[in-house]
Amino acid sequence: MTRFDQIKASFWSDSPHGRQPPLTHQAARDAECALGVKLPAALLELLWIQNGGVVADEWCSYPTSDPTSWAEDHVPFECVMGIGRVEANLSLLDTPYLVGEWDLPAHIVLLAGDGHSWIALDYRASGPRGEPSVTWFDADTQTELPLAPDFRSFVEGLTRDATSPTDEVEEVWRRPGLDELDSIWNHAADYGADGEAPEGTPPGIVQLSYLLRVHNSAMGGGLGFAVEANEPYRLKRAMDAMRYFGLAELAELIADVIEHDLDGDHAESRNDDLKALLGPRDEALTTAFRVKAADSPADFGLR
Structure with a gap:
């Protein structure tokens, strides 16, 4: 079993927060059409299990070698957007609106964030049909930090958040x-x-x-x-x-x-x-x- 498969088996928490209805093949195709990109197979593997929501504590942080506004050595990955239109839950489909609202770069698909900062699939180098990298975007400081060359590698790098209270x-x-x-x-x-x-x-x-x-x-x-x-x-x-x-x-x-x-x-x-x-x-x-x-x-x- 690969590390991705090990993480996939326990990736989601039990919390119902942020979930969309179970993903269908038609909904996935419609999302790719609406966003104008091919979504990574590894992301869809996770969304087939649960269509967005809270990430388990074991996998809610990604280590970084450079500091960000969030922390010196990691960024959070606590809740992943699914595909759907459930009221009050953000969705991958909200990306065009959110990119404009928070003055983010074009050619990305947002995965997680809270307005101040985001983690996104980055298609600027790969093109819409290629395998996107994963990038951290800070909307407050208008800075960004490359995290992983592809989504599967990003998931394989996830860890538990071991930080203490402020x-x-x-x-x-x-x-x-x-x-x-x-x-x-x-x-x-x-x-x-x-x-x-x-x-x-x-x-x-x-x-x-x-x-x-x-x-x-x-x-x-x-x-x-x-x-x-x-x-x-x-x-x-x-x-x-x-x-x-x-x-x-x-x-x-x-x-x-x-x-x-x-x-x-x-x-x-x-x-x-x-x-x-x-x-x-x-x-x-x-x-x-x-x-x-x-x-x-x-x-x-x-x-």
Whole structure:
């Protein structure tokens, strides 16, 4: 068994977040036609098993020899886009829109990312029918880093992310009862993508799910996309959740974009404000969550 086959067997996590309906041959052909490229066979092998979603912890990081805005020695590969049109889930088919929204190069197909940075199939050298390389693109700094000569090699190089929490929140992580924060965050993200948290979910997790639904939409497609893709009641819930976590400025930013919801240029002009409020790797958001969980553990089902 090759290393690719070994990784393929345990590549996907159990999380439903980010999944598209099971892939069909017709959907794969339609995607290649829409994107104007031949997708790598190795990528399709993974998508036949599960059509996008969260990558298992063992394979959610790719080591790098050069530093990036993400880390000194690796980039994340935590969630892979599938092929489909499930609401609130990004898809390979969203590439043309996202490339334009985030001012990325032409002739690429996005695989994973959050708006600040992306991992993509890079067809600039291979041409649309060739075997693309895999490249990291930083939308904030307009830089890029070649990762692997082809997608199969990229998968074979994946490893577990062994990084520790950031210095700003290390003290919070050490407090008793907060070892479940990763799990809480992931559940909230799943509930946000699904639309509703199950009955009986602790209120803090419910609030986080409201916030993450709109946040993840904005990270994928920009503020204009987030306002367009989410119903007014979801936007209101998200803004209330932002205030619950002490992120009033973020709520005011969303309110401003809603007020100008027919002005796409205004929404685009405020994307930089969003990045400034969230900080590198969305640290303002993650810190607010961890501090709230430390201050009000019962709201998150913590002891």
